[in-house]
Amino acid sequence: MMNRKEKANQTKKLIFEVAVTLFNRFGYDNVTISNICEEAGVAKGTFYLYYDSKETIIKESYYQDLDSYLNAVFQETIENSKADYASKITTFLVAELHFATDMGIEITTLAYSFNLREALSKKNSHFQKRTFSALLSKLIEDAKTGDVDKPFIFTALESLVRGLMATWCFSEGNFDLITGGRSAIQDLVQLYIRN
Structure with missing residues (x-):
């Protein structure tokens, strides 16, 4: 019970x-x-x-469900994987894209719109809501990255994923988020992560 x-x-x-x-x-x-x-x-x-409203469903739950989804992906396919760090990081980031396509373009566009508007009012808690980011940070921290600053790598990868999602939204779904996104992510990951 x-x-x-x-x-x-x-x-x-x-x-x-x-x-x-x-x-x-x-x-x-x-x-x-x-x-x-x-x-x-x-x-x-x-x-x-x-x-409080329909908007609150989009703003709050998009983050909560994304956190749950990425934590599950991490535990099920990445955490104990013998794959190299470049592959683990790529898998994690592509999972963000899969989540967006599962949620649908309208929900993803609304989440961006509502949360950007919240940022304008200085009431933004975007980074606090994205608790899964700690998992990505840990993967980057554990990887070999050469001389590049690891916080910079984190910002570059997260910015790429958000940019890919925004392109998908702006193109009204005419950009292949998964295929195009995976390719862009792999290229950037291989630029920074040494196996």
């Missing part, structure tokens, strides 16, 4: 999953909080226990 915290987490996750499904099916602007509640089988009051 679930305790209250587990049940609350399950309800919050259900609301998020239903919202994302509806956003992808009908478009963000065409989905109301009432639609989400009806589909999830929860009262509006329950919705507001977890989220």
